[in-house]
Amino acid sequence: DAGVTQSPTHLIKTRGQQVTLRCSPISGHKSVSWYQQVLGQGPQFIFQYYEKEERGRGNFPDRFSARQFPNYSSELNVNALLLGDSALYLCASSLRGQGNYGYTFGSGTRLTVV
Amino acid sequence: EDQVTQSPEALRLQEGESSSLNCSYTVSGLRGLFWYRQDPGKGPEFLFTLYSAGEEKEKERLKATLTKKESFLHITAPKPEDSATYLCAVQVRPRNRDDKIIFGKGTRLHILP
Numbered sequence: 001d002a003g004v005t006q007s008p009t010h011l012i013k014t015r016g017q018q019v020t021l022r023c024s025p026i027s028g029h030k031s032v033s034w035y036q037q038v039l040g041q042g043p044q045f046i047f048q049y050y051e052k053e054e055r056g057r058g059n060f061p062d063r064f065s066a067r068q069f070p071n072y073s074s075e076l077n078v079n080a081l082l083l084g085d086s087a088l089y090l091c092a093s094s095l096r097g098q099g100n101y102g103y104t105f106g107s108g109t110r111l112t113v114v
Numbered sequence: 115e116d117q118v119t120q121s122p123e124a125l126r127l128q129e130g131e132s133s134s135l136n137c138s139y140t141v142s143g144l145r146g147l148f149w150y151r152q153d154p155g156k157g158p159e160f161l162f163t164l165y166s167a168g169e170e171k172e173k174e175r176l177k178a179t180l181t182k183k184e185s186f187l188h189i190t191a192p193k194p195e196d197s198a199t200y201l202c203a204v205q206v207r208p209r210n211r212d213d214k215i216i217f218g219k220g221t222r223l224h225i226l227p
Contacts, residue, residue: 040219042201042220044217045215048212056214102150102160105150
């Protein structure tokens with residue numbers, strides 16, 4: 001069984017550019033959430049989607065947006081990139097919320113903004 | 115403001131030396147507390163969910179407990195392969211708002227052979 005897959009694995013962008021990160025959840029999982037993890041810190045919650053609807057949002061500016069598609073895959077978009085957006089972006093999936101089985105995380109997309 | 119604090123930030127133990135990691139939280143509308151393990155270059159790996167004070171969960175050398183203000187992750191007779199960063203997270207639902215998940219900064223555990 002494939003786990004949570006994220007693409008690309010690494011990305012280098014210039015300040016001011018826009019980026020789209022992609023996530024495919026485990027088959028059958030309907031909930032997807034996104035996190036930003038800066039080196040040495042815990043993941044910070046960005047968005048949660050369940051059944052294609054936004055169910056939670058963290059304290060991130062409107063430059064961050066996301067969506068979930070009918071096949072439950074998801075995209076995270078970040079506009080007008082800043083140097084401070086450099087981080088590991090993690091996607092996690094679950095059947096519905098965390099529950100007794102928690103989230104299954106992908107290995108992340110390492111974004112570097114120069 | 116909702117907060118999750120983990121201590122210590124880093125811990126070095128000899129193989130077989132038992133210890134505990136702490137996760138204290140100040141949140142409203144707690145829906146669950148979760149422990150994850152994260153290895154370098156990888157995403158977090160789910161360990162436990164705890165829902166109510168007094169609850170305990172065990173898995174191999176790990177045991178998680180929960181009180182109204184904090185959770186402990188007890189590691190008994192650790193082995194070098196238990197070296198990792200251990201993350202605590204809480205799921206909250208503030209009044210009239212959607213769920214949000216708050217992670218602590220983690221405890222970096224290093225087990226020396």
